């Protein structure tokens with residue numbers, strides 16, 4: 001150490017007693033190293049601030065759930081859904097699908113399900129708006145307990161826009177989080193093509209098929225029909241029970257400044273204990289990304305007047321459709337306004353016509369339906385108010401008489417009267 005000091009002093013050409021030389025000798029420790037450290041610190045601080053401000057700017061540019069200002073939907077009110085990525089307006093910075101997946105997937109890493117875990121595809125259920133929907137088996141780690149899941153795939157070939165839209169849908173589910181009356185995202189496979197959303201399997205499928213299966217001649221409770229552990233009968237009380245769960249899901253969406261946009265029996269999944277789960281969240285995703293529904297359209301007979309008139313719509317349009325859903329349930333899946341052609345529905349409503357009370361519907365339930373079908377949104381109850389009315393009605397509702405409709409459904413006829421393309425009905429119903 002001492003030798004080193006003498007050497008340094010010799011190099012600096014100063015004597016051992018020279019005080020200034022001590023400062024010069026220690027300049028590395030006293031001046032240069034701290035200055036260097038402070039400079040590094042300032043550079044790091046600058047980078048962090050820049051990253052923070054960039055993040056803030058992108059968040060402001062993205063129309064998030066807080067700034068949803070409903071704007072009118074597009075003029076195209078056909079019956080056909082435009083589907084996944086059909087009309088996504090987000091700017092696409094990455095040009096290749098691989099680049100895009102590489103840049104986006106870290107955000108979804110938490111949800112990533114290793115593909116090896118998805119052992120076998122059991123069946124294709126239908127073609128959804130983004131691509132085929134499969135039922136598959138997922139390895140849970142315990143070979144004796146494989147789990148059945150639903151895989152919503154992105155159809156191939158897919159371009160960057162479709163990929164971006166699909167990933168946006170996955171992130172939307174992630175944003176929504178869990179609610180027991182919304183179909184649940186379990187994970188995703190998004191690191192490479194083909195892309196999948198992994199959803200919980202709601203085994204008994206959609207409510208419309210369930211309602212059709214409930215149709216039968218007999219009304220005796222002893223003749224209760226079961227299949228795969230589900231009871232195919234429905235009482236007034238159960239109609240309220242299912243309706244209440246749908247309203248809880250709508251309240252959840254409303255709290256997030258969203259609305260569903262396509263409330264109908266075909267978009268409700270049902271479990272054997274009659275737990276109802278709202279699915280078909282494609283339009284809610286549009287509301288989330290754009291603040292309004294524009295690229296997809298839904299069957300006209302479920303739409304509130306403001307939607308038919310292409311005016312801004314919100315949760316009260318869902319309330320209108322909820323009234324139609326009650327009608328669907330109490331008639332065991334009859335098409336709404338059977339005597340009105342789908343394209344004349346707006347004129348029909350403009351003449352202030354609403355559906356008559358079905359014979360199977362009590363006056364209490366019909367008065368709830370009528371409150372949903374008030375022309376002006378402001379006059380309709382909120383989902384919460386409706387739920388409270390349903391909860392009050394449940395207390396005195398009939399829990400014994402099984403709803404019955406003897407006529408069986410011919411899907412093609414139903415589709416024509418309801419104004420739905422028969423291929424877009426994912427029905428899976430059995431005549432018991």
Ligand SMILES: Nc1ncnc2c1ncn2[C@@H]1O[C@H](COP(=O)(O)OP(=O)(O)OP(=O)(O)O)[C@@H](O)[C@H]1O
Nearest residue numbers: 128129130150199200201202206279280281282426
């Ligand atoms: N989790 C699920 N469990 C059981 N069946 C399901 C599930 N998800 C979807 N299905 C079946 O697939 C059909 C279509 O589902 P869904 O409407 O969610 O798909 P989609 O056409 O991709 O809609 P969107 O684009 O609006 O999300 C349902 O009616 C149902 O029969």
